[in-house]
Amino acid sequence: MSIAWLQITATTHRAQLAEAVFEQFGAEAITELDAGDALTVEETPNSRPAFERARVVGLFAQGTPAEPIVAALAEALGRDAGIETNTLENRDWASAWLAEHPPLVFGERLWIAPHSAAVDAAEDAVVVRLDPGLAFGTGTHPxxxxxxxxxxxxxxxxxxxxxxxxxxxxxxxxxxxxxxxxxxxxxxxxxxxxxxxxxxxxxxxxxxxxxxxxxxxxxxxxxxxxxxxxxxxxxxxxxxxxxxxxxxxxxxxxxxxxxxxxxxxxxxxxxxxxxxxxxxxxxxxxxxxxxxx
Missing domain, CATH: 3.40.50.150 (Vaccinia Virus protein VP39)
Incomplete structure (x- = not known):
């Protein structure tokens, strides 16, 4: 029997508040995307795309009640925020994460990438491989x-x-x-x-x-x-x-x-x-x- 995860997505101008709410309720993972599905990650060193409205996705362990989290998001973000909840099977979460997290480069030669991702890097590059897990931390958060x-x-x-x-x-x-x-x-x-x-x-x-x-x-x-x-x-x-x-x-x-x-x-x-x-x-x-x- 596969594990199911509660996924809550908040579409808002106030991404940091949404992240804070997810952290308060013990999110196992938080991913921030723009409203057009582009990741908020660096495409080149020292450059970061900007956007006005974000989709902040919180992932919670099976059995976590959604109602208190949704209520807290609505109170913090206001009426203009869109809030969605759904159930994500474990295998679907991993596939979605790998698709949404391309390799990231920091400085001139440090890369963070999923194990299955191809990295177009120089021979002297240092590549750290990380896949999704319950203790999250993959370089995408500021x-x-x-x-x-x-x-x-x-x-x-x-x-x-x-x-x-x-x-x-x-x-x-x-x-x-x-x-x-x-x-x-x-x-x-x-x-x-x-x-x-x-x-x-x-x-x-x-x-x-x-x-x-x-x-x-x-x-x-x-x-x-x-x-x-x-x-x-x-x-x-x-x-x-x-x-x-x-x-x-x-x-x-x-x-x-x-x-x-x-x-x-x-x-x-x-x-x-x-x-x-x-x-x-x-x-x-x-x-x-x-x-x-």
Whole structure:
């Protein structure tokens, strides 16, 4: 018997609000498309197509009641939003995801692509292969995109990297494929850790990536600390992430909205000096550097 998924689609001018509602109700996956079915992904480096009205698709586990989610969407998005619900068989979800997620390129040589997708890349390209899973994270969301762009521009050879809140493992795996000597990936969600391990094996970097319990991180301090989570946990984790960064190390913070930048910077101001925030579709990435003693 195949697993059925609840799929809810909101067509709206307020895509970020729709995403927030889906996240609030525990969506297993969120995909954003424009109203004409074109993906909101990069076609060329540093270029992103713009559109006014989006289709935001949330995928929920079997048995999730649709009514509270639909009501919350209607309240948040207003009367002009179109909201649809349907049931998606597991095999249909995988096929739809693969069709809607072409390979993405970040920087000059880092690619994220489904396993079955052909990638027209240079010989020295680094290709990370990820398929749909319950712990989602495939590079299409602006927060992940901002982090992947930053990683693609770094010399990671020989570096020790921490991915705090690893999700699907996309950042940890990209770092390992780009030459990091050792990567530690942790998450409070056991399912995310399992997904990271499986994805690391499938990308041939399982020997480079360790997944210890989140309270038992070893091998620090790290040359690079990545934390693509949310603003509130970033603020509460400031002392922890600061201590895990080596002197001079960059600490990359993402998952925050532009209006939350000042609050997050203030939480780290005593220990990190920040570059100018980088922004994509209302989301921000911060890179701060721990002072050299």
């Amino acid at each position: 927060t992940t995109s901002l982090c992947l762009h930053w990683l693609a521009g770094q010399d990671l050879v020989g570096k020790r990297v921490l991915d705090y809140g690893c999700g699907s493992g996309i950042l940890a795996i990209a770092a390992a494929c780009l030459g990091a000597a050792a990567v530690v990936a942790v998450d409070i969600d056991d399912q995310a850790v399992r997904a990271t391990r499986e994805n690391a094996i499938r990308n041939g970097v399982s020997d480079t990536i360790a997944t210890p319990p989140i309270g038992a991180i070893k091998n620090g301090p790290f040359d690079i600390v990545l934390a693509n989570i949310l603003a509130k946990p970033l603020i509460s984790l400031a002392p922890t992430l600061f201590e895990l960064a080596a002197p001079g190390a960059p600490v990359v913070l993402a998952g925050l909205l532009t209006r939350q930048v000042d609050e997050v910077v203030a939480a780290y101001a005593a220990g990190l000096a920040f570059d100018r925030p980088q922004v994509e579709e209302g989301w921000a990435r911060l890179v701060g550097y721990r002072a050299v003693a």
